[in-house]
Structure formats: C-alpha cells, structure tokens
Amino acid sequence: MNRSSEERSLKARRRFLKGLTAGMAASAAGVAAAKPAKAAGSVNPGWEAGNPSYVGQDGRRWAMLIDLRKCIGCQACTVACKFENNVPEGHFRTWVPDVELGAYPDVRRAFLPRLCNHCARPSCIEVCPAGATWQRKDGVVEIDYDICWGCGSCVDACPYDARFINPVTRTAEKCTFCTQRIDQGLLPACVESCVGGARQFGDLNDPDSPVSRAIREQPVQVLKPGTGNEPRVFYIGLPHSLQNNLPGRPTLWSEDRDAAGTTAPDAEWRLATDKEAEHV
Amino acid sequence: MFERSTLPMNELFNVVHERPFSLLFANYSVLLGVAGGIAILWAVNAWMGRRDTPGFRLAMPVAVSLVLAGFMNVLAEVQQPGRLIYGYIYGWVYADTSIIKYGITLLPLFLALCWWLMFQSLDPRALADGIARVPRPVRPVVRFMTLWSWRYRLLDVPFVGKAVLVALILLGLFAQAYSGIFLMNEHGVPLWNSPAQVILFVLTGLAGGAAVHVAVIPLLNALSTRRWMAPGRHYHWGMLGAVVLAGIVWYAWLWWIARFGDIANQRAAALLFGPYFSTIVWHTLVIGLALPFVILVFGGQRIAADVLASIGVLWGAYALRYLILIAGQALNRSGAGYLDFAPNEEVIWYTASDALIAVSLALLLASILPINSNVPVGAAKEV
Numbered sequence: 295m296n297r298s299s300e301e302r303s304l305k306a307r308r309r310f311l312k313g314l315t316a317g318m319a320a321s322a323a324g325v326a327a328a329k330p331a332k333a334a335g336s337v338n339p340g341w342e343a344g345n346p347s348y349v350g351q352d353g354r355r356w357a358m359l360i361d362l363r364k365c366i367g368c369q370a371c372t373v374a375c376k377f378e379n380n381v382p383e384g385h386f387r388t389w390v391p392d393v394e395l396g397a398y399p400d401v402r403r404a405f406l407p408r409l410c411n412h413c414a415r416p417s418c419i420e421v422c423p424a425g426a427t428w429q430r431k432d433g434v435v436e437i438d439y440d441i442c443w444g445c446g447s448c449v450d451a452c453p454y455d456a457r458f459i460n461p462v463t464r465t466a467e468k469c470t471f472c473t474q475r476i477d478q479g480l481l482p483a484c485v486e487s488c489v490g491g492a493r494q495f496g497d498l499n500d501p502d503s504p505v506s507r508a509i510r511e512q513p514v515q516v517l518k519p520g521t522g523n524e525p526r527v528f529y530i531g532l533p534h535s536l537q538n539n540l541p542g543r544p545t546l547w548s549e550d551r552d553a554a555g556t557t558a559p560d561a562e563w564r565l566a567t568d569k570e571a572e573h574v
Numbered sequence: 575m576f577e578r579s580t581l582p583m584n585e586l587f588n589v590v591h592e593r594p595f596s597l598l599f600a601n602y603s604v605l606l607g608v609a610g611g612i613a614i615l616w617a618v619n620a621w622m623g624r625r626d627t628p629g630f631r632l633a634m635p636v637a638v639s640l641v642l643a644g645f646m647n648v649l650a651e652v653q654q655p656g657r658l659i660y661g662y663i664y665g666w667v668y669a670d671t672s673i674i675k676y677g678i679t680l681l682p683l684f685l686a687l688c689w690w691l692m693f694q695s696l697d698p699r700a701l702a703d704g705i706a707r708v709p710r711p712v713r714p715v716v717r718f719m720t721l722w723s724w725r726y727r728l729l730d731v732p733f734v735g736k737a738v739l740v741a742l743i744l745l746g747l748f749a750q751a752y753s754g755i756f757l758m759n760e761h762g763v764p765l766w767n768s769p770a771q772v773i774l775f776v777l778t779g780l781a782g783g784a785a786v787h788v789a790v791i792p793l794l795n796a797l798s799t800r801r802w803m804a805p806g807r808h809y810h811w812g813m814l815g816a817v818v819l820a821g822i823v824w825y826a827w828l829w830w831i832a833r834f835g836d837i838a839n840q841r842a843a844a845l846l847f848g849p850y851f852s853t854i855v856w857h858t859l860v861i862g863l864a865l866p867f868v869i870l871v872f873g874g875q876r877i878a879a880d881v882l883a884s885i886g887v888l889w890g891a892y893a894l895r896y897l898i899l900i901a902g903q904a905l906n907r908s909g910a911g912y913l914d915f916a917p918n919e920e921v922i923w924y925t926a927s928d929a930l931i932a933v934s935l936a937l938l939l940a941s942i943l944p945i946n947s948n949v950p951v952g953a954a955k956e957v
Contacts, residue, residue: 444653
C-alpha cells in the first residue's frame with residue numbers, strides 16, 4: 295500500500311470514528327431527552343390518558359369476603375362469571391374446588407371459591423414487560439388486552455393460579471372484580487348470583503361496608519399468607535389445611551376435557567394421577 | 575410411600591390452568607446460554623491474543639446462529655409477537671422487576687455485537703476481496719451488513735478493543751443468566767425463586783460454550799476448509815471446571831430444598847426425588863455431569879474423548895433447564911398433585927425448525943465468510 299492510499303485509509307477511519315462518536319453522543323442526548331417523556335407514559339396508555347376504567351375509583355379499596363360456612367358449592371358464581379365475561383371453554387376467572395377433608399371415618403366436605411385476590415402487593419404486575427397489567431386506584435388489578443403480548447410471565451408469577459392465557463384473544467386473563475359492573479354501581483356477577491350469600495363485596499376504606507364490618511368483627515383468613523402478596527380476598531372459616539398447598543389428588547375437570555378430546559391437540563400439561571401424584 | 579388405607583381421603587375437584595412455558599423456553603435458555611459461553615470464551619481468547627485462527631473466526635458465526643435461533647423460540651412462545659414493541663414504550667416503572675425489559679434491549683444488543691465482531695474477527699483484506707466479488711447492485715447492502723468492517727479493526731486499538739471485549743463478556747453473562755433471572759422473578763413458583771438456577775445456567779452455559787469450541791467449531795472448520803483444527807487445551811480445563819462447579823451447585827440446591835425448603839419447596843423436592851428422579855439421575859447426573867467429568871479427568875485429553883464429553887455437557891445443559899422448568903410449573907398452585915408435561919406437535923415442530931435454523935445458518939456463515947485467510951491483519955482496504 296503506497297503512502298497516499300494509507301493516508302486515504304487513515305482519513306476514512308478517522309471519518310468513521312468521528313461519525314461513530316457523533317452518533318453515540320446524539321443517541322445519548324436523545325435517550326436523556328426522551329427520559330421524562332418515557333416516565334410520563336410508562337404505566338399504561340389508558341392510565342396516562344386518565345381513562346376512568348383504567349384509573350378506577352379514587353378513595354375506594356375494593357375487596358371480597360367469602361364466608362365458607364355459607365358456600366354450598368352450587369357453582370352459580372362460576373357460571374355467572376363465564377356468562378358475564380365471556381370466558382372461553384376450559385378456563386375460569388372464578389371457580390369452586392370441591393374438597394373432602396380428613397381421613398375415614400372423620401371426613402367432611404368443603405368448598406373453596408377461588409378468584410384473583412387483587413393483592414395489595416401483586417407479583418403479577420411487577421413482571422409484566424409491557425405495562426399491560428396494572429393496579430387501579432381502587433385496588434383492582436387490571437389487564438389491557440390491547441397491549442398484552444401473552445408472554446405468560448404474569449401467569450407463573452401469580453401464586454394463586456388466577457391467571458391464564460386466553461386461547462381466543464391470546465392474552466393473559468383473570469378476574470377483574472367485574473369492573474364493567476362495579477364502575478356502574480353494580481355488584482360483581484359472582485356476588486350477585488351467590489345463592490347462599492357467601493360472597494360479599496365492598497370498600498375496605500368505608501368502615502360501614504359489609505366487608506369492613508365482617509373483617510372487623512370476625513376472624514378472617516387469606517390464602518397463602520406466606521407469599522407476602524397481601525391478598526384482598528378474605529375468607530371466613532377457611533380450614534388451615536386449605537390455606538396453603540393441599541395434599542391429595544387432583545382431578546377431574548381437565549381430565550374430562552382431555553378425555554372428551556376438546557383440548558387434546560393443544561394440551562401440553564396433563565394432570566398426573568394415582569401413585570405418581572401421591573409424591574407431592 | 576404411604577399405604578393406600580392410611581392416606582387421608584383428600585379429593586380435590588379442581589380447576590388447573592395450563593402453564594405458559596414449554597420446551598421453547600428451555601430451547602432459548604440453552605441456545606442463549608451456550609451463545610453467551612462461546613462469546614465469553616471468544617473474548618478471553620481475544621484478550622489473551624489468541625486471534626487469527628480459523629477457530630477464532632468461526633466462534634462468532636456460531637454464536638450469531640444460536641442467538642438467532644434462540645430468538646425464534648421466543649417469538650414462537652410469545653402469543654402476540656407483533657406487540658413486543660410495547661415493551662420498549664410502556665411499563666418502565668417496573669423496570670427493576672421485569673427482566674424482560676432488559677432482555678428485549680440487551681439481547682438484541684448482544685446479537686448486534688456478536689454480528690459486528692463476526693466481521694471484526696476476519697482479515698479485513700480478505701473481507702474486502704470477498705465484498706468485491708459480490709454483484710455490484712447488492713454490494714452496498716453487503717457493506718452495510720458487515721458494518722464496513724474491512725475498513726477498520728477496533729479490536730486492534732488498545733483501549734477501545736478491550737472495552738469492546740468487556741462489553742461482550744458482560745452481555746454474554748447476561749445472555750446466560752437471563753432465563754434464570756426470568757424464572758427467579760416468577761413469584762408464583764417457589765422452586766424458581768432461587769439464585770441457584772441463575773448460577774447453574776451461567777455455569778452450564780460456559781461449559782456448553784467450551785463444548786462448542788471443542789466439538790462443533792473444529793467440525794465446522796473441517797467442513798468449510800477441509801482441514802482439521804485441534805481445539806485449544808484451555809477449553810478442556812474450562813469445561814471441566816464449569817462441570818464440577820455446576821454439579822456442586824445443582825446437588826447442593828436439591829439437598830437444600832429437600833432439607834430446609836418451605837412447604838412449596840418440599841413439594842418440589844418430592845417431585846424431583848419422586849417421579850422425576852430417574853430423569854435427573856440419567857440426564858443430568860450420568861450424561862450431563864458424571865460422564866463428562868470422568869472422561870475429562872481420565873480421558874488423557876484426547877480429542878475424541880473431549881468431543882464425547884462435550885456432547886454430554888450440551889445434553890446435560892439442556893436436560894437441566896428442562897427439568898427446572900418442568901418441575902417448577904408441574905406443581906399445581908390450584909391444589910394438590912402435579913401436572914404432567916407432554917410436548918405437543920406444534921412445540922416439537924418449532925424445536926426442530928429452530929435446530930435446523932441454527933445448524934444451517936452456522937454452515938452458511940462458515941461457508942461464505944473468509945475464515946481461512948491468514949493474511950496479516952491491521953490493514954484496511956477500500957472496496
């Protein structure tokens with residue numbers, strides 16, 4: 295390589311490095327300038343826009359109280375929820391497990407209505423990479439189905455198995471306390487349909503609400519208190535053996551679905567049964 | 575095992591939601607982990623001055639192939655991949671807890687750096703000659719794709735070169751640790767809420783990276799240059815060290831959860847030491863750890879022995895991720911028992927496709943890049 299071509303090459307390299315440096319400086323400046331804007335739009339676009347259905351009702355803290363002594367396991371709440379929220383087949387926003395407790399001859403039956411616990415410290419929100427799930431000012435944990443990309447991170451972050459991936463919308467889904475109803479002054483569909491009056495819904499910030507009064511006057515329990523999530527679904531008469539992980543054998547609805555072939559082609563997870571399941 | 579008659583009659587009629595992660599998670603975990611290992615070892619080689627060998631020049635194309643195949647798994651697993659853009663726009667208030675926020679920014683950066691270094695590790699003059707042979711209409715595109723690497727070689731610049739290598743090591747470590755941290759943040763699965771799997775993923779990623787340097791890169795070199803290249807001995811010792819440490823961490827962790835874990839971890843231990851015990855023994859202990867260890871220690875550092883150990887290490891790295899993923903999700907949070915994982919056809923199809931993409935891309939890059947050029951470097955050339 296002769297001298298002139300070396301000089302040309304050197305100049306070209308300098309030009310490139312200058313360009314690179316200028317580009318990096320411009321990028322850094324751009325990032326710095328964009329930071330306040332990013333912070334402003336960081337939770338969720340609906341929240342930032344002040345949309346009432348995203349922000350919720352300021353000053354309230356919705357909660358549910360379930361009196362297990364009154365639950366008869368009729369599944370009216372399960373059905374009402376499915377109708378109200380158009381929950382796809384094989385998935386549930388609320389459901390009522392049917393449990394037999396104890397060993398023969400000392401056996402009794404219990405029902406344990408389940409739903410999203412709308413925790414004070416929801417672990418599902420913290421892992422969402424897109425701001426698709428957030429907590430309204432009234433404590434309801436919501437999902438933006440137009441933002442969620444269905445990564446499944448929140449599904450595994452929930453200790454209560456409350457979330458699932460909706461196979462139709464291909465986004466995460468769960469109970470929302472029927473915000474479309476409570477924002478209109480109505481009760482959630484499950485509470486409205488509870489024939490035994492086992493489910494009560496109310497504002498924890500209102501000392502005269504039925505939920506606040508019941509919590510004040512009676513011993514209440516929550517599911518999995520050790521998780522630190524501080525759930526806002528309370529139970530009366532929750533047996534200690536149901537509070538955390540249950541011993542026993544899982545059955546039967548998913549198995550029935552598999553047997554019917556309704557979900558078999560897409561089913562990746564099946565229930566282990568019999569001897570295998572006894573290990574855990 | 576309890577006798578049936580002494581068991582409580584607990585019978586749960588329950589709803590169980592399907593778990594979101596499948597084989598595809600294990601796939602991208604191992605692909606990115608091994609790519610991170612390759613990149614870290616490449617950076618160490620570059621730092622130590624072990625450059626300008628075909629093996630050095632082939633490492634980055636393999637890393638790029640693995641990262642791209644890993645990304646395909648992510649896109650296949652996410653339900654709405656078109657919405658990934660929202661990760662860059664919204665939800666930044668949770669940047670301290672959502673590892674995906676870092677994944678979507680740093681992992682593409684890792685890919686871009688590996689891509690750039692793939693050309694930086696080539697001889698600039700050979701690269702320039704190669705570009706000159708490309709048809710004129712597409713030449714500007716090729717120049718851009720090489721990031722004009724025939725003109726400069728930043729690795730030769732003392733301070734800048736070292737800074738690039740440090741950046742590569744940090745991003746490689748992140749690529750290895752990412753899926754482990756991801757699982758660690760999943761609060762609903764107590765088995766995963768441990769840094770042990772992050773350490774395990776990093777160690778097995780490093781061992782896997784060394785295994786690729788020992789077994790895959792010489793093979794690629796032989797296919798593209800028709801010459802056999804003996805891998806450096808340092809990979810042998812690196813792989814052995816990583817395997818020993820991974821074995822210690824893996825079994826110490828299992829012992830800890832069985833001995834001191836809370837009720838959820840005890841259930842996980844019951845699963846791992848119950849139905850999954852034979853899988854653990856065969857795939858992680860025998861094939862993934864013990865066999866490579868014995869071969870590496872007593873194999874006399876023969877190439878064939880090291881290649882065999884490498885296959886075991888790669889198998890073990892995958893099996894370990896698969897087991898941790900499955901064992902965590904198998905515990906049913908709705909109640910009793912556990913779920914049984916059976917990969918469906920779609921997942922198997924994606925897995926096979928990704929393996930094909932990784933292999934074919936590595937072969938393509940090895941065949942079109944001038945990896946065999948030993949022309950002294952340092953001179954840039956105008957094309």
